[in-house]
Amino acid sequence: MNGYSVAIVGATGAVGTKMIQMLENAAFPIKEVILLASKRSVGKKLLFNGKDIEIQETTNESFDGIDIALFSAGGDISKQFAPEAVKRGAIVIDNTSAYRMDPEVPLVVPEVNAEALKQHKGIIANPNCSTIQMVVALNPIRNKFGLNRVIVSTYQAVSGAGNAALKEMHDQAQQMLNEETYEAHILPAGGDKKHFPIAFNVLPQIDVFDEDGYTKEEWKMTNETKKIMGDDGIKVSATCVRVPVVFGHSESVYIEVEDETASVEQIQNLLNTAPGIILQDDPSQQRYPTALAIQGEKEVFVGRIRKDIDEEVGYHMWIVSDNLLKGAAWNSVQIAEKMHELGLLNVKA
Amino acid sequence: MNGYSVAIVGATGAVGTKMIQMLENAAFPIKEVILLASKRSVGKKLLFNGKDIEIQETTNESFDGIDIALFSAGGDISKQFAPEAVKRGAIVIDNTSAYRMDPEVPLVVPEVNAEALKQHKGIIANPNCSTIQMVVALNPIRNKFGLNRVIVSTYQAVSGAGNAALKEMHDQAQQMLNEETYEAHILPAGGDKKHFPIAFNVLPQIDVFDEDGYTKEEWKMTNETKKIMGDDGIKVSATCVRVPVVFGHSESVYIEVEDETASVEQIQNLLNTAPGIILQDDPSQQRYPTALAIQGEKEVFVGRIRKDIDEEVGYHMWIVSDNLLKGAAWNSVQIAEKMHELGLLNVKA
Numbered sequence: 001m002n003g004y005s006v007a008i009v010g011a012t013g014a015v016g017t018k019m020i021q022m023l024e025n026a027a028f029p030i031k032e033v034i035l036l037a038s039k040r041s042v043g044k045k046l047l048f049n050g051k052d053i054e055i056q057e058t059t060n061e062s063f064d065g066i067d068i069a070l071f072s073a074g075g076d077i078s079k080q081f082a083p084e085a086v087k088r089g090a091i092v093i094d095n096t097s098a099y100r101m102d103p104e105v106p107l108v109v110p111e112v113n114a115e116a117l118k119q120h121k122g123i124i125a126n127p128n129c130s131t132i133q134m135v136v137a138l139n140p141i142r143n144k145f146g147l148n149r150v151i152v153s154t155y156q157a158v159s160g161a162g163n164a165a166l167k168e169m170h171d172q173a174q175q176m177l178n179e180e181t182y183e184a185h186i187l188p189a190g191g192d193k194k195h196f197p198i199a200f201n202v203l204p205q206i207d208v209f210d211e212d213g214y215t216k217e218e219w220k221m222t223n224e225t226k227k228i229m230g231d232d233g234i235k236v237s238a239t240c241v242r243v244p245v246v247f248g249h250s251e252s253v254y255i256e257v258e259d260e261t262a263s264v265e266q267i268q269n270l271l272n273t274a275p276g277i278i279l280q281d282d283p284s285q286q287r288y289p290t291a292l293a294i295q296g297e298k299e300v301f302v303g304r305i306r307k308d309i310d311e312e313v314g315y316h317m318w319i320v321s322d323n324l325l326k327g328a329a330w331n332s333v334q335i336a337e338k339m340h341e342l343g344l345l346n347v348k349a
Numbered sequence: 350m351n352g353y354s355v356a357i358v359g360a361t362g363a364v365g366t367k368m369i370q371m372l373e374n375a376a377f378p379i380k381e382v383i384l385l386a387s388k389r390s391v392g393k394k395l396l397f398n399g400k401d402i403e404i405q406e407t408t409n410e411s412f413d414g415i416d417i418a419l420f421s422a423g424g425d426i427s428k429q430f431a432p433e434a435v436k437r438g439a440i441v442i443d444n445t446s447a448y449r450m451d452p453e454v455p456l457v458v459p460e461v462n463a464e465a466l467k468q469h470k471g472i473i474a475n476p477n478c479s480t481i482q483m484v485v486a487l488n489p490i491r492n493k494f495g496l497n498r499v500i501v502s503t504y505q506a507v508s509g510a511g512n513a514a515l516k517e518m519h520d521q522a523q524q525m526l527n528e529e530t531y532e533a534h535i536l537p538a539g540g541d542k543k544h545f546p547i548a549f550n551v552l553p554q555i556d557v558f559d560e561d562g563y564t565k566e567e568w569k570m571t572n573e574t575k576k577i578m579g580d581d582g583i584k585v586s587a588t589c590v591r592v593p594v595v596f597g598h599s600e601s602v603y604i605e606v607e608d609e610t611a612s613v614e615q616i617q618n619l620l621n622t623a624p625g626i627i628l629q630d631d632p633s634q635q636r637y638p639t640a641l642a643i644q645g646e647k648e649v650f651v652g653r654i655r656k657d658i659d660e661e662v663g664y665h666m667w668i669v670s671d672n673l674l675k676g677a678a679w680n681s682v683q684i685a686e687k688m689h690e691l692g693l694l695n696v697k698a
Contacts, residue, residue, distance in 0.1 A: 149659075153502035153601035155551045155590065170526065177523055194635045201641035202504045202592055202599045204653055204667045209632040213613070213655035222658060235659035239601040239667070241504065243551055244593050250551045252502035252588040252601075264562070283558035286543045292550035304553055306562035309571060310498075310584035318553045318588070 003029030004345065006336075007066045007090070009058055009081065010073025011035035011046060014163045015095055018329035019070050024049050026333050028340040036062050037073070066090040067346045068336050072328065086122030091345060093332045095126040097216075100224060107227050109331060110338045111276040112139045116230075117339055124335055127228060128220040129327025130154050130240060130249055135228050136300040136326070137319045138255065140274040141267055142229060146258025148313075149235040152221060155243045155250040156206060157291060158198055160323045161187055165198075169244060172199035188242060198244050206240040215240055248291025249327060251319040260313055264305050267315065271302050276326070281305055289320040297322055298330045352378030353694065355685075356415045356439070358407055358430065359422025360384035360395060363512045364444055367678035368419050373398050375682050377689040385411050386422070415439040416695045417685050421677065435471030440694060442473050442681045446565075449474040449573060456576050458680060459687045460625040461488045465579075466688055473684055476577060477569040478676025479503050479589060479598055484577050485649040485675070486668045487604060489623040490616055491578060495607025497662075498584040501570060504592045504599040505555060506640060507547055509672045510536055514547075518593060521548035537591060547593050555589040564589055597640025598672040605662045613654050616664065620651050625675070630654055638669035646671055647679045 006023060010016040016037070023033060033048045036058040045052040056062060058077065063069060063085035071078045072095040082092045082099070099105040106116035107125045112135050117124060127135075138147060158169045165186045175182040176199055184195040188205035196203055206217035214222075221238035243250075272279045280289045281303040288303030300321045308314030321327060339345050355372060359365040365386070372382060382397045385407040394401040405411060407426065412418060412434035420427045421444040431441045431448070448454040455465035456474045461484050466473060476484075479501075487496060507518045514535045524531040525548055533544040537554035545552055555566035570587035592599075621628045629638045630652040637652030649670040657663030670676060688694050 151500055151603050153588075155504070155592070173522060174526055177519065177526070188635070192635060196639060197641060200593060200595050201639055202594055203639055204599070204601070204637055205635065209635070211633075213632050213653065214658075235657075237603070237658045237660075237663070237665065239502075239653070239665055241599075241601065243504070244549060245551055246549050250553070250590075252553070252590065254500050254586070254603075283562050284560075286537070286541060286554065286558070288553055290545060290550055290552060292546060304562065304588070309563075309586045311586075314586070316586065316588055 003031035004067040005032050005034065005065055006030055007034040007036055007062060007069045009036045009069060009071045009077060011055060012037045012041045012044065013072060014159050014166070015072040015324055015328040017046065018324045019072065019332060020046060020048050022325070022329045022333040027337045034062065034066065060084045063088040063090050068093065070332050070336070071095060072332070082123055089346070091120070091339065092123045093126060093335050094123055095328055095332050097128065097220065099123050100125040100127060100220070101227065107224060108335050109135055109228055110334045111136050111274070113228055113230065114338050114342070117335070117342060117344055120344070126328065126332045126335065127224045128217070129160055129323040130156060130217065130251065131221050131224040131228070132327050132331055133249060133300045133319055133321035134221065134251055134253060135225055136276050137271065137302050137317070138253070139229065140270045140277070141255065141257060144270055145262040147234055147255060148258055149256040150225065151237055151254040153239045153252045154241055155245070155252070156240060157245040157248050157323050158187070158242065159247050160249070160327070161190070161242070166246060169198050172197050173244070176200055198242055200244060203242040204239065206242055245291045247295040247322050247324060248320055249323040250291055253317050253319055254308070255315050256311065256313045257315065258313070262313070264307055264315070267305055276300055277302060279303070288318055291320055294320055295322050296325070298325050300326055352380035353416040354381050354383065354414055355379055356383040356385055356411060356418045358385045358418060358420045358426060360404060361386045361390045361393065362421060363508050363515070364421040364673055364677040366395065367673045368421065368681060369395060369397050371674070371678045371682040376686045383411065383415065409433045412437040412439050417442065419681050419685070420444060421681070431472055438695070440469070440473070440688065441471060442475060442684050444475040444677050444681055446477065446569065448472050449476060449569070450576065456573060457684050458484055458577055459683045460485050460623070462577055462579065463687050463691070466684070466691060466693055469693070475677065475681045475684065476573045477566070478509055478672040479505060479566065479600065480570050480573040480577070481676050481680055482598060482649045482668055482670035483570065483600055483602060484574055485625050486620065486651050486666070487602070488578065489619045489626070490604065490606060493619055494611040496583055496604060497607055498605040499574065500586055500603040502588045502601045503590055504594070504601070505589060506594040506597050506672050507536070507591065508596050509598065509676070510539070510591070515595060518547050521546050522593070525549055547591055549593060552591040553588065555591055594640045596644040596671050596673060597669055598676060599640055600668040602666050602668055603657070604664050605660065606664065607662070609662055611662070613656055613664070616654055625649055626651060628652070637667055640669055643669055644671050645674070647674050649675055
């Protein structure tokens with residue numbers, strides 16, 4: 001059978017398991033899927049299209065014969081193995097932050113900047129989850145009305161911090177409901193000094209702090225948005241907040257456009273026909289997206305679009321997407337689909 | 350024993366029970382506390398200073414001999430009974446939205462506009478919870494550096510919707526943890542057409558929608574901020590969001606000041622000595638307020654103060670307070686304390 005050989009690095013993680021699911025319906029032929037992880041997981045089995053696949057340890061040799069390698073096992077693993085995978089002929093689509101701001105590496109959201117794929121040198125970076133859903137929603141507005149400014153406050157799900165963080169939230173929630181004692185060991189950021197409970201709480205820290213008082217997650221939203229949109233002039237400031245939600249990031253986004261003739265109705269019409277977006281916006285029917293309602297969906301959902309009370313070119317909106325799908329696994333597989341469509345993958349398939 | 354006769358209307362509610370607690374340590378003499386509620390609660394008993402007090406039904410006659418009447422039983426009850434209470438000689442401190450925007454009624458946060466109490470005609474309005482904590486934090490900044498603009502996204506606790514909403518969240522959370530079916534009957538807004546689950550979810554609707562796409566809660570933040578600060582020129586736009594938290598509203602607030610010489614350090618120093626505020630702001634130590642950590646405290650907590658990345662006069666901050674205390678019960682009792690201090694209550698005490 002013809003088709004690509006696809007490897008998933010970090011196959012047992014929260015994103016890796018979703019990558020397997022997304023590959024099952026990918027719009028390109030697949031010859032085989034190789035599941036890679038750390039030594040710890042070797043021998044475990046995961047299902048792909050109803051077939052058991054055994055997890056193998058990630059080594060340089062794992063990438064011999066691989067056409068597409070999807071990485072989601074942390075930045076260090078990407079830095080260690082991605083160049084090796086490229087050397088052995090694979091296209092790497094990396095879901096970590098390791099290469100995102102590398103000027104040699106395209107940072108791609110297919111609805112926004114698929115053209116950038118043509119400049120690739122073997123590695124393509126998948127943006128940060130909170131950035132992806134925001135740029136999908138804002139890009140059509142920018143193309144039509146110009147975009148000067150973005151102020152975003154996020155409501156990010158715990159699954160973005162991985163399966164161990166999810167288990168911790170689950171345990172804390174049960175302990176709190178039972179009025180028992182509880183502990184925190186993972187959030188807000190795995191490697192940081194202090195840990196705080198997330199169940200029935202809200203944590204204004206995702207990833208670690210830079211010296212300027214912003215977190216790395218907040219800087220990702222600023223810098224990645226500029227790179228993906230190819231415009232350093234857009235002003236973007238973010239406040240990134242973890243909320244006790246399992247799947248689905250929500251974002252309260254304020255924007256200022258250039259065109260004073262823009263209107264809520266025009267923006268709604270634009271987003272209603274834009275690729276990858278589902279408009280759910282009718283306050284009279286309490287129609288707006290929520291994390292719980294859209295989990296498992298691949299699109300970006302937008303609602304509550306309204307004009308700022310005072311600022312002529314200011315608009316507010318509410319953007320929700322499944323952080324593990326469009327924010328991670330689906331965007332990665334979608335990049336591979338787009339590369340296949342553009343003829344950028346090995347021709348043997 | 351000398352002292353005031355104090356009535357609590359809505360004594361069995363989420364705010365009412367906190368009013369009883371706050372009265373136990375009030376800085377004015379109390380002769381007696383009368384607990385009022387609907388017929389349904391008559392005969393129940395609640396403790397005040399270790400003494401059982403029986404709930405009575407609210408009637409016009411309940412206010413005979415009352416000096417201070419704290420209302421928190423919904424706008425309709427306030428409209429029905431507050432004028433009667435005033436007629437019978439009571440000062441009404443009303444925690445509902447019934448009189449807040451009435452030009453004859455002072456809308457008071459003691460740290461901000463205690464002077465407005467002197468204009469009262471019997472009723473004083475307690476602002477909306479999300480407004481109170483924001484103006485406490487922003488007023489010192491406004492006084493020193495001027496304040497042109499506020500953009501706020503809230504993370505509001507379920508207790509703001511009352512005890513029945515809290516029970517619903519508790520039940521939903523347990524059912525979700527058990528992977529059982531769950532239902533929603535109360536949130537996002539009691540009287541609205543549709544209801545959505547709040548456990549492990551985020552709802553971008555608090556109170557009902559106006560025709561312009563903003564919710565009443567969002568308009569409260571806009572209009573009440575202007576009234577409390579006595580300045581219609583401040584631009585305020587809000588996105589109000591319910592999160593699965595029991596006690597404590599968090600707010601991601603962006604402001605623009607007038608004074609270009611302002612700095613993060615100066616704002617921190619201002620807030621560090623301002624009344625009713627506790628500054629918790631040291632990213633290097635992961636020091637910032639969270640809802641779970643500050644529940645039960647009376648102050649407004651501020652952290653994550655940082656300059657906007659692009660806007661010279663723009664600052665971001667994170668403001669957290671216990672919505673049932675400073676956001677409701679404590680602000681009401683604090684208003685009574687201030688009136689006592691200013692000699693605005695009946696002199697018999």
